Structures are given as C-alpha cells and as structure tokens.
Amino acid sequence: MKITVKYLFLFIAISTAIIACRKDPKTASKPDGFNPTYINTSTIYPSYFPKVNLPADNALTVEGVYLGRMLFYDPVLSMDSSISCASCHDQKHAFADPNPFSTGIFGSKTGRNASPIFNLAYSKVFFWDGRQKSIREQILEPIQSHVEMGMTLPILQERLSKIERYKIWFKKAFNASPDIFLMAKAIEQFELTLVSKNSKFNQFLQGNNAVFSFNEVEGFNIYNKLFLPPSVGGDCFHCHGQAIAQTNALNAGGLANNGLDAVLNDKGLGGITGKSTDLGVFKTPSLLNIALTGPYMHDGRFKTLEEVINHYSDSVHFNSPNIHPSLIHQDPITKTPVHVKMNATQKAQLKAFLLTMTDTVFINNPAFKNPFK
Amino acid sequence: MKVSKTYLLGLFGTLLISTASNCKKPKSVNETNPTLSVEFNAKFASSPMELRSTEYTKTDGEVVKLNNWSVLLSKVSLVKTDDSKVMLGDGYIWIDFYNSNTKYKFTELPSGNYKGISFQFGIDSIVNHADPNVWPATHPLNPNLTGMHWGWSGGYIFMILDGTYKTNAISGSWNPFSFHTVGDVFKRNYFLPFNFELAKNTNKTAAIAMAFDELFKNPIALKIGNDPNNHCGNFTEINWMEELVDNAEDMYELKSVK
Numbered sequence: 188m189k190i191t192v193k194y195l196f197l198f199i200a201i202s203t204a205i206i207a208c209r210k211d212p213k214t215a216s217k218p219d220g221f222n223p224t225y226i227n228t229s230t231i232y233p234s235y236f237p238k239v240n241l242p243a244d245n246a247l248t249v250e251g252v253y254l255g256r257m258l259f260y261d262p263v264l265s266m267d268s269s270i271s272c273a274s275c276h277d278q279k280h281a282f283a284d285p286n287p288f289s290t291g292i293f294g295s296k297t298g299r300n301a302s303p304i305f306n307l308a309y310s311k312v313f314f315w316d317g318r319q320k321s322i323r324e325q326i327l328e329p330i331q332s333h334v335e336m337g338m339t340l341p342i343l344q345e346r347l348s349k350i351e352r353y354k355i356w357f358k359k360a361f362n363a364s365p366d367i368f369l370m371a372k373a374i375e376q377f378e379l380t381l382v383s384k385n386s387k388f389n390q391f392l393q394g395n396n397a398v399f400s401f402n403e404v405e406g407f408n409i410y411n412k413l414f415l416p417p418s419v420g421g422d423c424f425h426c427h428g429q430a431i432a433q434t435n436a437l438n439a440g441g442l443a444n445n446g447l448d449a450v451l452n453d454k455g456l457g458g459i460t461g462k463s464t465d466l467g468v469f470k471t472p473s474l475l476n477i478a479l480t481g482p483y484m485h486d487g488r489f490k491t492l493e494e495v496i497n498h499y500s501d502s503v504h505f506n507s508p509n510i511h512p513s514l515i516h517q518d519p520i521t522k523t524p525v526h527v528k529m530n531a532t533q534k535a536q537l538k539a540f541l542l543t544m545t546d547t548v549f550i551n552n553p554a555f556k557n558p559f560k
Numbered sequence: 561m562k563v564s565k566t567y568l569l570g571l572f573g574t575l576l577i578s579t580a581s582n583c584k585k586p587k588s589v590n591e592t593n594p595t596l597s598v599e600f601n602a603k604f605a606s607s608p609m610e611l612r613s614t615e616y617t618k619t620d621g622e623v624v625k626l627n628n629w630s631v632l633l634s635k636v637s638l639v640k641t642d643d644s645k646v647m648l649g650d651g652y653i654w655i656d657f658y659n660s661n662t663k664y665k666f667t668e669l670p671s672g673n674y675k676g677i678s679f680q681f682g683i684d685s686i687v688n689h690a691d692p693n694v695w696p697a698t699h700p701l702n703p704n705l706t707g708m709h710w711g712w713s714g715g716y717i718f719m720i721l722d723g724t725y726k727t728n729a730i731s732g733s734w735n736p737f738s739f740h741t742v743g744d745v746f747k748r749n750y751f752l753p754f755n756f757e758l759a760k761n762t763n764k765t766a767a768i769a770m771a772f773d774e775l776f777k778n779p780i781a782l783k784i785g786n787d788p789n790n791h792c793g794n795f796t797e798i799n800w801m802e803e804l805v806d807n808a809e810d811m812y813e814l815k816s817v818k
Contacts, residue, residue, distance in 0.1 A: 238702060
C-alpha cells in the first residue's frame with residue numbers, strides 16, 4: 188500500500204510536470220498527413236516594392252496556391268459551368284478583359300470593365316467602387332452575381348464536395364473538406380502570387396538606366412513632372428507613383444474622380460456609401476501592364492492609350508463632382524483652370540514610357556496558366 | 561531505509577512540480593512603467609473640425625471643406641524638466657484625420673516629471689531621400705500605407721491638405737484646392753509646453769490640438785484662392801508654402817495630459 192501511494196504520488200508529479208510544460212495547442216504540430224509547404228514570400232515580392240502585410244490567417248502554401256489556381260480556372264464555379272474567373276481575367280491581358288464589359292452566364296453583360304489582377308497585396312480596397320476590403324470578400328461577389336457566374340454558395344459548396352480533385356486538394360491545402368470560405372482563401376492565395384515585376388520599367392527602377400531609350404526617358408520625366416502652367420507636366424505620379432505605379436492610400440488618391448464626366452453616369456463609391464463627397468470616385472488602378480489592360484476606365488470607354496493621354500491632357504472635366512484636386516491647375520494670370528495641353532511629341536514620349544511597363548514574363552508565366560490544359 | 565526512499569521520492573516529486581510550475585511565465589508583481597497615448601485632434605477656431613462634411617469660414621471670408629489632412633512628424637519626444645528627451649517609439653508619427661489614424665500608444669515609458677512634447681514637422685533629409693521600401697507595412701514611413709511618398713521622384717510629402725473652397729459664403733462656386741508640402745526646406749521643430757507627471761502604473765493621454773485655421777493667419781494672412789494647387793513645384797509655390805508652414809507654429813497646442 189505504501190508503495191502504491193508512493194508511485195501514485197510520483198505519477199501525479201510527473202503528469203503535472205508534463206501537462207504544465209506541454210506546448211500551447213495553437214502551436215502544437217498539425218494532425219498526421221497535413222504538412223503543407225509554406226512559401227517564402229520574399230521570393231515573390233521584390234525588395235524595391237513597398238513592404239506589405241499578407242493576410243495573417245492565410246499563409247501562402249504550395250498546396251493552397253495550386254488549389255486556388257485550379258479554382259480560378261474552373262468553370263464549375265458558375266451556375267451553368269460555362270464561366271470561370273479566368274473567362275474575364277485573361278493572363279494574356281495581365282488578367283484583365285479586353286472587352287469593355289465582360290460576358291457572364293447566358294450572355295449577360297457586366298456593368299463595368301473587369302479590372303486586371305496583379306500586385307493585389309498592395310491594394311486596400313477592391314472593385315472599381317472600392318466596396319470590398321479584402322481579396323477573399325471580393326472573390327465571392329462575381330461568383331454570386333447574376334450577370335457574372337450566377338452561382339449560390341450552398342450549391343457551389345455541394346458541387347465542390349462531389350469533385351474528387353477538390354476533396355484531395357482542400358485536404359492538402361487546409362486539412363479540410365471543400366468549403367466555400369476556404370475556396371475564397373485558396374483563390375486569394377493564388378492571386379497574391381500574381382506579382383508583376385519583370386518589365387523594362389522594373390529594370391529601370393533597379394538602376395539599369397540603359398534599358399530606356401531617349402523617348403522613354405523623356406516620357407518618364409513627363410510622367411513625374413508637376414503641371415505648373417504654362418510649363419507642361421503630366422503629373423501622373425501623384426496617383427500612379429511608386430514601383431507599383433499606383434497610389435493605394437485612400438487619403439492620397441487611392442480613390443479619386445479623374446474628371447471623366449461633368450454629369451455622372453456612374454456614381455462610383457458614392458453609389459455604395461451614399462455620400463455626395465464620394466460621387467464619381469473610383470479606385471485608382473496600377474499603370475503596370477497598361478498596354479495590355481485596355482480598354483480603359485471603369486466603363487472601358489477608351490480603347491487606346493492615346494485616348495487616355497488625350498483625356499488627361501485635353502479633356503478633363505473640371506466641373507466633375509469631387510474631381511481630384513491634383514487635376515485642377517489654374518492659369519497664373521487668369522486664375523481659371525487650364526488643361527495640360529501636351530504637344531504630339533510629349534504625348535508620344537509619355538506613351539513610349541507607359542509601354543515600358545509591359546511585363547511579358549508575367550503574362551507568360553507558366554505558374555499562372557490554366558492547370559487543366 | 562524505507563523512510564529514506566519515501567523521502568527521496570517525495571523530494572523528487574516536489575522538484576518535478578516545482579520544475580513544472582517554472583515552465584509557466586511568472587506573474588509580474590512589479591509596478592509597471594507608465595503608458596502614454598498621444599492623440600491629435602483637428603480643430604477650427606477651437607471647435608472640433610469634421611472632414612468631408614462641414615463648411616468652415618476663415619477669418620478672410622473664404623469658405624472651406626477639408627477632404628484630407630495628413631501630416632508626417634518625426635522625433636516625437638517627451639521633454640523632461642531637465643531638458644532631456646524620451647523618444648516615443650522610433651519617433652515617427654503619421655497623422656491622417658480622414659481615416660482617423662490620429663492616436664498612438666507608447667508603453668514602458670520612464671516615470672517622472674515632464675514639461676512638454678517636442679517633435680519635428682517632416683523628416684530628416686537622409687531618411688527623406690533614402691529607399692522608402694525598407695519600412696515595415698504598418699510603419700508611418702511605409703509609402704503604400706500612407707501615400708505620403710512621391711515615388712521615385714523625391715522624398716516624402718510632409719503634409720497633405722486637400723479640399724474645396726469658395727471665395728466667400730454668399731457668392732462663388734466650390735473649387736478644389738490641394739497643398740502638398742514637399743522638400744527638406746519645410747522641416748520645422750516644435751516644442752509644446754505642458755507640465756505633467758507620468759507615474760508608475762498610470763495610463764494617460766496627451767491631447768494635441770491642430771487648428772486648421774491657424775495655418776492661414778499669423779504671421780502672414782494667406783488666401784487659398786491665391787494658389788489653390790500648390791505642390792511646391794517652383795519658386796513661387798515654395799515661397800507660399802514656406803509662409804504656410806511658418807504659420808503652423810500657432811497651429812499645435814498640447815491641451816491636456818490626463
């Protein structure tokens with residue numbers, strides 16, 4: 188009896204020690220068979236881009252990215268299995284749509300031009316009107332839109348659950364069965380790998396000045412020169428600055444009215460918030476790959492870069508509601524707003540610079556292609 | 561012998577339990593160093609200023625609606641009564657009134673008596689023109705976070721003021737204005753006096769008022785309409801902006817620490 192009590196005491200002591208010293212369950216090893224390969228994101232995001240915080244609850248893994256890539260290209264995400272994300276976001280066009288409005292199920296048309304998809308980690312808001320705050324929230328909208336993929340989430344959940352490859356890859360990526368919200372996280376992972384960083388412009392930013400021709404350098408200078416009437420400057424950098432050619436900060440041009448219309452056909456952010464101060468305000472896009480992402484503006488109204496340049500040079504509507512103040516420049520004598528009025532050479536040089544932002548490595552990267560082909 | 565075994569086993573067990581209890585972090589029984597939050601409040605003529613909604617009339621009659629007001633400060637420090645300084649964090653603060661990024665919390669500060677807060681408007685030249693992409697995603701100098709860097713073309717914007725104005729309340733139409741303070745020449749150092757004590761175990765807030773209207777008053781009265789789009793692009797614009805920044809001396813006031 189004495190021995191039993193002694194050993195009981197010893198057992199309790201050892202057990203207490205083991206329990207007290209065990210790892211926090213959050214950091215304990217994952218269940219058997221779940222061992223995703225985490226991606227070192229420094230291999231994806233170049234050091235000369237601004238640093239970003241990736242979603243803390245959605246670490247990029249090889250398995251998660253591949254699952255997201257399959258889902259991105261899979262038309263089963265649409266009600267009639269005819270439309271995938273890639274139907275409107277074509278890699279050849281930097282994941283934009285070459286049509287002004289995209290075609291959804293049963294031939295229906297969207298109300299705005301499909302945005303390109305790259306460098307999304309830097310964006311704070313999504314969609315032209317900036318109504319969503321995360322990639323994964325954004326992803327669920329077109330899937331459920333009646334004019335895009337027309338799907339319901341319960342039906343999609345059931346559909347994915349019956350597909351063998353998704354049973355396998357959701358398990359590999361998340362140690363879970365197919366699930367709508369994990370689907371959104373997987374596509375988010377894939378889209379976070381879509382980083383465009385290999386254009387001639389990127390080489391120039393890294394100090395390789397020799398890659399630019401004379402006209403491209405002149406175009407770069409116009410892009411970065413303030414417009415101080417009568418001295419001409421494109422002043423593009425205000426809203427399209429940094430290595431990502433895009434301002435994302437919402438206090439500094441990340442959302443802006445660029446003076447397209449005196450009378451608004453589309454309320455933009457104002458249609459979401461209901462605020463008069465948001466009328467005509469849209470998300471500022473990146474100008475990287477701009478030669479590939481036309482037609483331009485939220486409604487695809489401009490077919491060519493020349494038309495875009497002409498707008499900013501000659502046609503900005505100064506009386507457009509909530510026009511961004513950086514687009515209004517007074518004549519120093521008359522004190523009235525004046526257009527930039529670039530001459531033909533300046534416009535051609537600006538276009539030459541914009542063409543240096545085309546990243547052919549990105550649009551041909553096999554890691555981003557349709558995995559079913 | 562039996563007693564010794566029992567004793568040894570008991571001792572061993574006690575040691576194990578003691579070891580186990582040491583695996584947990586000990587609960588601190590010490591006093592904690594003080595915490596101070598520094599908050600910035602936009603004001604117009606001593607009243608809270610609302611962005612993107614309310615109209616305000618300047619003393620010269622111009623009517624203003626402010627859309628964005630962002631400021632970069634550096635070397636933000638508490639000043640002790642012996643004139644030594646305690647830097648708050650790494651000293652950088654980004655104020656963005658539109659997005660309500662106006663409050664910063666600093667922990668583990670030295671307790672003692674202080675006579676005010678000092679800071680620099682803008683940032684030092686070396687940092688201003690160094691690679692902005694080294695800063696972490698949530699740092700006040702991260703360009704993607706704040707939008708206050710002019711890309712590859714030259715440094716940080718120390719202050720953004722964007723909005724609309726009318727020449728007077730009765731006539732005239734709304735026109736946009738945009739002031740971006742860019743350039744090393746606009747750095748200014750400020751000291752805001754206010755005697756306060758930070759004692760152990762205390763958590764206080766320092767409230768700094770920033771009065772928009774003061775930017776246009778003293779020593780030089782400035783009209784927005786004279787140069788409504790000023791991004792420091794030429795000599796005339798720089799001159800005007802210097803006057804605005806000089807006026808800013810009256811803009812800051814440390815109202816309370818409690």
